[in-house]
Amino acid sequence: MWELFTHPSNIVFSISLCLMFFFGIFEMLLMLIGGGSQGLLDQFLPEDVTHNTDLGIDADQSLLTKALDWLYLGRVPLFVWLIIFLTVYSLTGFIIQAFTLHFTDTLFNIWVISPACLFLCMPLVRFSAQLIAKILPQDETMAIYSEELIGRTAVIVLGEAKQNYPAQAKVSDQYGKTHYILVEPEQNETFTQGQSVVLTQKTKIGFQANPNL
Template sequence: MFEFLLSDQNFVFSCALCLMLVLALLEGVGALIGFSLGNLIDQALPVDLDLDADVSAELVNPASGVTALLGWLCFAKLPFLVWLILALTSFSVSGYLVNATAQNLFNLLVPMYISLPLALLAMVWLTRLIGQPLARLLPKNESSAISSRSFVGKSARITIGTARRDLPAEAVLVDDFGQKHYILVAPEDDTELPAGTEVALLEKTERHFIVKALS
């Protein structure tokens, strides 16, 4: 058993499992003394992703970039430590299952260049599958006390894609405290706003901000 877990083909998965156990142990011990590692990490995160809306439908839009992908993975719907433990567990268990299946069927372990991509794909699917119901049971992650509604009237810069009325693009906004917020923006009219355009936020909709270019 230990030979299987510590084999070279399972090294990355063992590291992920060990990291998950250490984080869970630290959080458990911290809870006994009134200290939360998870809350500390949430407060220390330099980036707050504004993913209040369900952007899973916009995953097919390449302009949605990191925002849509992390939204689909329930990143902002869970405390970061919970999300990280879920992702690490899904990754390590998936990798072990790939190699255990190969060993039982073919009496060999799968090379890392095969097992690693398979484990990553399984991690993405499992994180989404488990994260959604888990998010309904746990309090929503609040990494910033600033409401996204307060962004109206501020300026941002489009970072990925070209924003169109029916195709939002990703933009970054820096608040008064120097914290970055990644948001989706679309113009108020039929103009196109390419990456690098500075825009003013006019209105917050369910999925994105309506903006206009700053001259």
């Protein structure tokens, strides 16, 4: 086992495992003194990731943002996510190398196994981060998802809204917080400035609505 840990083909996994233990001990020390890593490294995440997570509004996102969100980056503290990643990545590499050594008496080259495990471990990283996100205590928040605005009354505040030509509207959520959104008619009609409409469904850029009768 020690030979597997120290073999040059596994040096990346060995380093990852050592970093995991170091970060884990550091996290426990922070918790013992009444702190924690919450927000310690989150400033390095793209702003739209942390912004969408904090607000809970699933606005249009870039491909990178969607990938980071899929990995639960921003939903758990980045420091904790790194511990999860290093653990899963190193264990994935060691397990694959152990099976390879058992059946073939050889090991994958480090330049092959390292990037391969990086991709192979990502679904496990996401699953683990998802579990941790449910366990970690969450601050009370007034964040909502955009679908929760469906059925609420919005007011057109800028321009005229036509099909495929949305206008800006404002709507209040269940907490009384105002959101500015893009609205277009569900039917072939026009919404004028100051008109009240009822949001009916989400679109790629905003909402469709019907007149508030």
